[in-house]
Amino acid sequence: MMDLLLPKVDDIEAPLLEAMRYSSLGGGKRLRPFIVQQSAALFGVDPRCAIRVGAAVEFMHCYSLIHDDLPAMDDSNLRRGKPSCHVKFGEPTAILAGDALQSLAFQVLGSQETHSDAMVRCELVTALAKAAGAPGMAGGQMIDLLAETQTLDVGTITRLQRMKTGEIFSFCATAGAIMGRGSVRQFHALHNYAQEFGLAFQIADDLLDLEGNVQDTGKPIGQDVAAGKATFVSVLGADRARSQAGLLSGQAAGALDLWDESADLLRETARYIVERDG
Amino acid sequence: MMDLLLPKVDDIEAPLLEAMRYSSLGGGKRLRPFIVQQSAALFGVDPRCAIRVGAAVEFMHCYSLIHDDLPAMDDSNLRRGKPSCHVKFGEPTAILAGDALQSLAFQVLGSQETHSDAMVRCELVTALAKAAGAPGMAGGQMIDLLAETQTLDVGTITRLQRMKTGEIFSFCATAGAIMGRGSVRQFHALHNYAQEFGLAFQIADDLLDLEGNVQDTGKPIGQDVAAGKATFVSVLGADRARSQAGLLSGQAAGALDLWDESADLLRETARYIVERDG
Numbered sequence: 001m002m003d004l005l006l007p008k009v010d011d012i013e014a015p016l017l018e019a020m021r022y023s024s025l026g027g028g029k030r031l032r033p034f035i036v037q038q039s040a041a042l043f044g045v046d047p048r049c050a051i052r053v054g055a056a057v058e059f060m061h062c063y064s065l066i067h068d069d070l071p072a073m074d075d076s077n078l079r080r081g082k083p084s085c086h087v088k089f090g091e092p093t094a095i096l097a098g099d100a101l102q103s104l105a106f107q108v109l110g111s112q113e114t115h116s117d118a119m120v121r122c123e124l125v126t127a128l129a130k131a132a133g134a135p136g137m138a139g140g141q142m143i144d145l146l147a148e149t150q151t152l153d154v155g156t157i158t159r160l161q162r163m164k165t166g167e168i169f170s171f172c173a174t175a176g177a178i179m180g181r182g183s184v185r186q187f188h189a190l191h192n193y194a195q196e197f198g199l200a201f202q203i204a205d206d207l208l209d210l211e212g213n214v215q216d217t218g219k220p221i222g223q224d225v226a227a228g229k230a231t232f233v234s235v236l237g238a239d240r241a242r243s244q245a246g247l248l249s250g251q252a253a254g255a256l257d258l259w260d261e262s263a264d265l266l267r268e269t270a271r272y273i274v275e276r277d278g
Numbered sequence: 279m280m281d282l283l284l285p286k287v288d289d290i291e292a293p294l295l296e297a298m299r300y301s302s303l304g305g306g307k308r309l310r311p312f313i314v315q316q317s318a319a320l321f322g323v324d325p326r327c328a329i330r331v332g333a334a335v336e337f338m339h340c341y342s343l344i345h346d347d348l349p350a351m352d353d354s355n356l357r358r359g360k361p362s363c364h365v366k367f368g369e370p371t372a373i374l375a376g377d378a379l380q381s382l383a384f385q386v387l388g389s390q391e392t393h394s395d396a397m398v399r400c401e402l403v404t405a406l407a408k409a410a411g412a413p414g415m416a417g418g419q420m421i422d423l424l425a426e427t428q429t430l431d432v433g434t435i436t437r438l439q440r441m442k443t444g445e446i447f448s449f450c451a452t453a454g455a456i457m458g459r460g461s462v463r464q465f466h467a468l469h470n471y472a473q474e475f476g477l478a479f480q481i482a483d484d485l486l487d488l489e490g491n492v493q494d495t496g497k498p499i500g501q502d503v504a505a506g507k508a509t510f511v512s513v514l515g516a517d518r519a520r521s522q523a524g525l526l527s528g529q530a531a532g533a534l535d536l537w538d539e540s541a542d543l544l545r546e547t548a549r550y551i552v553e554r555d556g
Contacts, residue, residue, distance in 0.1 A: 007412045012434060013441075016412055016420035067377060072369035091350035092423050095373070096416045099345060099380065103411030106384045110403035118396035125388035125403050133381030134285045134294055138374045142294035145370050156290060163291075 002055045005108055019089040019097035020104075024062040027080035027218075031273070032057045035172040038266045039190060042259060043180025049115050053124060053175050056108040060132050061168065063101035066094050068141065074223065081218035102132070115179060123178050131167035140164025144229070152230040158199065161232075166198030173197070173266075186258060193255040193266065200248035201273045203241050206233040208278065216278030245274045280333045283386055297367040297375035298382075302340040305358035305496070309551070310335045313450040316544050317468060320537060321458025327393050331402060331453050334386040338410050339446065341379035344372050346419065352501065359496035380410070393457055401456050409445035418442025422507070430508040436477065439510075444476030451475070451544075464536060471533040471544065478526035479551045481519050484511040486556065494556030523552045 003025055009017040033054025040050035069076040069084040070091065077087050086094035108114060109124045130136055140163030143152075147160065173194035177187040208217050209224045210233055224231050233241045252270035256263040281303055287295040311332025318328035347354040347362040348369065355365050364372035386392060387402045408414055418441030421430075425438065451472035455465040486495050487502045488511055502509050511519045530548035534541040 012424060012437075013412070013417045013420040015424075016417060020412065063377075067373055070373065072373060093420065095345055095348065095350060096420055096423075099341075099376070099410075100412040100416035102377065102380055103407045103416065107404050107407035107411060110388075110400045110407060112400075118400045122388045122390070122396045122399045122403075125400075126385050129381045129385035129388060132377075133385060134291070134298065134378040138378035138381065139291045139294055142291040142371065142374055145374075146290060146293075159290075 001051045002058060005052075005055050005059075005104070007104075015089055015093050016096050016100060019066075019085055019093050020101055022082075022088060023066050023079075023085045023097060024059055024101060027082065028058075028062075030054075030058065031269070032061055032168065032172045035169065035194075035266070035269065036175045038263075038269070039173050039176030040179055041176070042186075042262055043176045043182055045176055045179045049179055050176070052108055052114045053179065054172075056105040056114075056124075057128065057168065057172055057175075059101045059105040059108070060128065060137075063098040063105070064132075064137055064141070066098040066101070070094060073141075073145070074227075076220055076223065078214070078219050081215075105132075120179055120181075124175065127171050127174070127178065131171040136163050136167035137165070140167075147230040148227050150230070152235075154232070154235055157230060157232055157235060161199055161202040162195065165202055166195055169198040169201070170194035189255055189258050193252050193270070196248045196252035196255060197270050197273065200245045200252060200270065203232045203245040203248070204274045204276065206231040207238060207241060207245070208276075209233075210238060212278065218278060249274045279329045280336060283330075283333050283337075283382070285382075293367055293371050294374050294378060297344075297363055297371050298379055300360075300366060301344050301357075301363045301375060302337055302379060305360065306336075306340075308332075308336065309547070310339055310446065310450045313447065313472075313544070313547065314453045316541075316547070317451050317454030318457055319454070320464075320540055321454045321460050323454055323457045327457055328454070330386055330392040331457065332450075334383040334392075334402075335406065335446065335450055335453075337379045337383040337386070338406065338415075341376040341383070342410075342415055342419070344376040344379070348372060351419075351423070352505075354498055354501065356492070356497050359493075383410075398457055398459075402453065405449050405452070405456065409449040414441050414445035415443070418445075425508040426505050428508070430513075432510070432513055435508060435510055435513060439477055439480040440473065443480055444473055447476040447479070448472035467533055467536050471530050471548070474526045474530035474533060475548050475551065478523045478530060478548065481510045481523040481526070482552045482554065484509040485516060485519060485523070486554075487511075488516060490556065496556060527552045 006021050007017050036054040037050045065079055066085040068074050069079055070086055077084050110121055115121050140160050143160040144164055170191050173190040174187055177190055212221055214221050249270045253267040284299050285295050314332040315328045344363040346352050347357055348364055355362050363375055388399055393399050418438050421438040422442055448469050451468040452465055455468055490499055492499055527548045531545040
C-alpha cells in the first residue's frame with residue numbers, strides 16, 4: 001500500500017521521489033502501522049481504512065527519521081542497515097524528502113478512500129498534526145537536542161519521550177477508536193496503553209544504544225553516550241531502567257482490560273518491544 | 279489570528295516555539311492569506327473561515343522559507359530584512375521549526391473552527407497537501423536545486439515554477455470556491471488566474487534578484503546569478519522576461535471575467551505583483 005501511495009519516479013524531480021521511496025519502503029519494523037491495524041480490528045473497522053492510516057503514520061515516522069539523521073541533528077549515517085537518506089541522496093534532497101513525506105501523510109488521511117466519514121478524516125488529520133508538531137514529536141525532538149547540553153531530570157526526560165515518540169504511538173493506538181467511533185472510555189484506555197507503551201519502547205531503545213549491536217538495530221550504537229545525552233539509562237542506570245521498562249510494558253498490557261483476547265496482539269506487542277534486539 | 283494559532287512559549291522547548299513565531303509573525307507581504315480572503319469574499323464565505331485558512335497557508339509558506347534558506351539549500355542569511363531562522367536560532371531548531379509549522383498548517387485546516395462542513399475541511403487538507411508536497415512546492419524546489427547544475431529549457435523552468443510557487447497560489451485562489459461550494463467553472467477560472475499569476479510573480483521575483491535592492495526585498499540580491507541558476511531571466515533575458523510578466527499579469531486578470539468588480543482586488547493584485555519593488 002505504501003508503494004502505491006508514493007509518487008512514481010518519472011520526471012526531472014526523480015531524486016526527490018527516489019529518496020522518499022528509499023526511506024519509506026523495504027525496511028523498518030512497521031510497528032506503528034501494526035498498532036493502527038490492531039486498534040482498528042478492535043472496532044471492526046474495514047482493514048483497507050486501517051492500512052491507509054497506517055501508511056500515513058509510517059510516512060510521518062520516516063520523515064522524522066530522515067530529519068533526525070541530518071548532520072545538523074543527530075548526524076547519523078546508518079538507518080535500517082542502509083546509508084541514511086542524506087548520505088545516499090545528499091542533504092538538500094533529504095530535507096525535501098522529509099518535508100514531502102509529511103505532506104503525503106496528510107494527503108492520504110484527508111482523501112476520501114481513507115474513510116467514508118469526512119468528520120473521521122478530519123479528526124485523524126488534527127490528531128496526527130498535533131502528535132507530529134510542536135506539542136508532540138517536533139517539540140520532543142527539540143528537548144532531545146537540549147538534552148545534549150543540559151542536565152534533564154527524570155520528569156523532563158519523561159515529558160520529552162512522551163512528546164517525541166509517545167504522541168505518535170498514542171495516535172496509532174487510538175486511531176481505531178476514531179475510525180470505529182469508539183466510546184470515550186475505550187479511547188482513553190487505548191491512550192493509556194500507548195503512553196506506557198511509548199515510554200517502555202523508548203527505554204528499550206536507550207538500552208539498545210548502550211548494549212545492542214549495529215547488525216540487529218541497523219543503526220549506529222553508542223550515539224547517546226558519545227553525545228553526552230541525558231536519557232533514562234544515563235539517569236537511572238541500566239538495571240533500574242530495565243526493570244522500569246518491564247513495569248511499563250506490564251502496565252500497557254493492563255490498560256487493555258476492557259477487551260478480551262481480541263487485544264492479545266496489542267498486549268504481546270508491549271512485551272515484544274522491551275525484549276527485542278533491534 | 280496567526281499569533282493566536284501559534285503555540286505559546288512557556289516550557290523547555292521554548293526555542294522551537296520562538297523560532298516558529300519569529301519566522302511567521304511580523305513580516306512578509308501576507309500575499310497568500312490576502313488572496314484566500316479575496317477568493318472567499320467572492321463566494322460570501324464567513325471571513326473568520328478565510329482568516330484561518332489564510333493563516334494555515336502562511337504557516338506552510340513560512341516553513342518553506344525557513345527550509346529554503348538553510349545552509350544545505352539556498353544558504354541565505356537574510357529573510358524579510360531579518361537574520362534567517364537558522365542564523366538566529368541555529369540549524370537544528372530551524373529545521374524543526376519548519377517541520378512543526380507544516381504540521382500546524384494541517385492542524386488548523388482540520389479543526390472544526392475552520393469550517394463547519396468536514397467535507398470542505400478534508401478538501402482543503404488534501405489540496406494543500408498536494409500543493410505543498412512532491413507534486414507541488416517540494417517537487418518544484420527539487421527541480422530548482424537541479425537548476426544550479428543543469429541547463430533547463432523554458433518549458434522545464436515553467437513546470438518548476440508552477441510546482442514551486444504556482445500550486446500554493448492555486449490553493450489560495452481556489453480556497454474560496456472550496457469553502458463556498460463554487461461551481462466547477464468558477465473553480466477553474468480561479469485556478470487559471472493563479473497559474474498565470476504565479477508565473478508572473480516568479481518572473482518578477484527573478485527580476486528583483488537581478489535589479490532590486492536588499493532594503494526593499496529584505497533578502498540578499500544576486501543569489502540566482504551567483505549560483506548559476508537557470509531562471510526565466512537567465513534564459514529569456516531581462517527585457518523579454520519583463521514583457522512576459524506583464525502579459526501573464528494581464529491574462530491572470532482576464533481569467534476572472536466571470537466576476538464583476540467584486541474581483542477587482544484580485545485583478546489589481548495581479549498588476550501589483552509585477553510592479554512591486556520587494
